[in-house]
Amino acid sequence: MDIVIVGAGPVGLYASYYAGFRAMQCLVLEALPFTGGQIATFYADSTIYDVAGFPRVTGAELLERLERQARSFDTEIRLGARVTGIDATAQGVRIRWAPEDDAAAAHTIDCSAVLLTTGIGRFAPQPLRLPAIEPWLGRGLDYHVSDPSRFAGRRVLVAGGTQRGVELAVDLAERGATVFLIHRRDRLPVPEALRTRLDASTATFLPYRELAALEGEARVTRAVLQDRRSGDRETLAVEAVLPCFGYAADKDTLGNFGVPIEDGAIPVDSRMAAAAGIWAAGDAATYPGKVRVLAADFGEACTAVNNIAATILPGASVFPGYSSHTGGAPRETR
Numbered sequence: 001m002d003i004v005i006v007g008a009g010p011v012g013l014y015a016s017y018y019a020g021f022r023a024m025q026c027l028v029l030e031a032l033p034f035t036g037g038q039i040a041t042f043y044a045d046s047t048i049y050d051v052a053g054f055p056r057v058t059g060a061e062l063l064e065r066l067e068r069q070a071r072s073f074d075t076e077i078r079l080g081a082r083v084t085g086i087d088a089t090a091q092g093v094r095i096r097w098a099p100e101d102d103a104a105a106a107h108t109i110d111c112s113a114v115l116l117t118t119g120i121g122r123f124a125p126q127p128l129r130l131p132a133i134e135p136w137l138g139r140g141l142d143y144h145v146s147d148p149s150r151f152a153g154r155r156v157l158v159a160g161g162t163q164r165g166v167e168l169a170v171d172l173a174e175r176g177a178t179v180f181l182i183h184r185r186d187r188l189p190v191p192e193a194l195r196t197r198l199d200a201s202t203a204t205f206l207p208y209r210e211l212a213a214l215e216g217e218a219r220v221t222r223a224v225l226q227d228r229r230s231g232d233r234e235t236l237a238v239e240a241v242l243p244c245f246g247y248a249a250d251k252d253t254l255g256n257f258g259v260p261i262e263d264g265a266i267p268v269d270s271r272m273a274a275a276a277g278i279w280a281a282g283d284a285a286t287y288p289g290k291v292r293v294l295a296a297d298f299g300e301a302c303t304a305v306n307n308i309a310a311t312i313l314p315g316a317s318v319f320p321g322y323s324s325h326t327g328g329a330p331r332e333t334r
């Protein structure tokens with residue numbers, strides 16, 4: 001593997017396009033079950049006004065275009081994959097990673113260079129705050145849904161009326177699950193079009209409900225719900241409980257990457273290099289005069305990937321050539 005990109009936020013997506021343009025073998029690892037980083041997590045429906053060439057663009061549209069551009073080349077984007085450490089090797093670096101839904105499974109990948117586009121940190125799901133809840137993890141309680149098709153024919157409770165929660169409820173219902181969606185209020189803070197899809201789906205929306213307890217033996221078989229207005233409790237037979245209360249950034253993993261950290265980011269030089277084989281771009285990187293906006297971040301991804309190409313590909317130059325001269329095809333032949 002030539003290059004592993006850690007994080008499929010906007011910068012990781014754009015970097016993976018450039019890795020393809022430089023004909024490098026590239027793998028992108030993303031902890032979340034979706035691409036798009038902060039944009040997808042916090043402001044997909046907001047309008048952005050300061051990206052070059054787009055007087056106004058919604059977060060969702062910008063991401064759709066970035067993803068399409070990233071997929072111009074044969075790059076794998078592996079979702080639900082958290083990078084836990086980086087070790088130096090004689091040929092480059094060894095990446096340690098684990099699936100988010102099976103933290104005990106440790107995997108490694110050897111590559112010539114790693115580009116950290118980890119932004120403000122790995123986004124971890126906000127946990128259920130209930131006593132004695134941990135033992136249910138992996139036994140019916142799951143924060144990460146890597147394979148939604150496994151819920152077909154099952155009774156599933158999605159807890160939380162976030163955009164992700166409503167999308168998941170609709171998706172699982174469309175795949176043949178019997179879905180219940182609970183939310184603390186009756187108004188779901190999601191776009192009208194998504195609310196319409198929910199109403200048209202077979203999912204049952206239960207407003208004003210909170211999860212009070214999980215019950216079962218080897219696995220969860222029942223969820224106890226409490227009505228926030230009356231305090232009344234009801235028991236729902238379910239086989240899976242999927243909390244969707246949003247995400248919070250967890251910067252801690254940056255400390256495992258073997259690079260110094262300053263003010264929560266990785267110091268880099270003008271090539272975006274942090275240490276031997278380790279590079280960083282976007283919100284994860286820092287240097288004097290850093291401006292934390294997408295316009296600058298995209299330039300950093302371009303600078304990082306082209307300098308990586310010049311470092312690891314024999315005879316390659318930093319300048320990538322003009323895409324308009326190659327018809328979009330990579331210049332290098334491998």
Ligand SMILES: Cc1cc2nc3c(=O)[nH]c(=O)nc-3n(C[C@H](O)[C@H](O)[C@H](O)COP(=O)(O)OP(=O)(O)OC[C@H]3O[C@@H](n4cnc5c(N)ncnc54)[C@H](O)[C@@H]3O)c2cc1C
Pocket residue numbers: 006007008009010011012029030031032035036037038039042043047048049050081082083084117118119120121122123253281282283284292293294295297
């Ligand atoms: C509400 C809001 C509004 C904004 N509005 C604008 C705006 O109008 N204009 C503008 O230019 N900028 C705006 N920004 C800032 C912009 O979104 C960020 O600068 C940009 O998202 C940074 O992109 P990134 O790819 O570097 O990081 P992120 O978007 O943070 O993506 C990093 C990705 O890396 C993943 N990751 C982290 N650690 C690991 C790990 N160990 N293993 C695997 N994956 C990992 C994360 O899960 C995440 O998906 C806004 C930000 C917010 C929060």
